[in-house]
Amino acid sequence: MKQNDWKERLNVVYSTNPDFHYDTEDTETTATLPKEKQNLHVNIEKKNRGGKVVTLVTGFVGNEEDLKELGKLLKSKCGVGGSAKDGEILIQGDLKTKVIELLKKEGYVRTK
Secondary structure, eight states: OOOOOTTTTTTOOOOOOTTOOOOOOOOOOOOOOOGGGOEEEEEEEOTTTTTOOEEEEEOOOSOHHHHHHHHHHHHHHHTOOEEEETTEEEEESSOHHHHHHHHHHHTOOEEO
16 A cells, blocks of 8 residues: 655646656754854844834754744743744843843853
């Protein structure tokens, strides 16, 4: 019985070539740097946010799971919402000093 490999065929609708094989891309996960080697930048940003102020943490090197875990920790400790994707953590509000303190307490040494 043939396995349904629809997840491997995403974005390919139909092929008339009988020798066609679906190329699945193997995505490489980036190894997460240790906390003491991370070079994180904490900034306040207001552009393109509808006048709302956000705290932006950039410079994270690692996989998405670790980034989301750090974002979840910061959001819960600050008691606000936000998001974590594409190497950036977005925290709602002007919480730059609190985020820097939390990062240092967690072991992230190089924060600006």
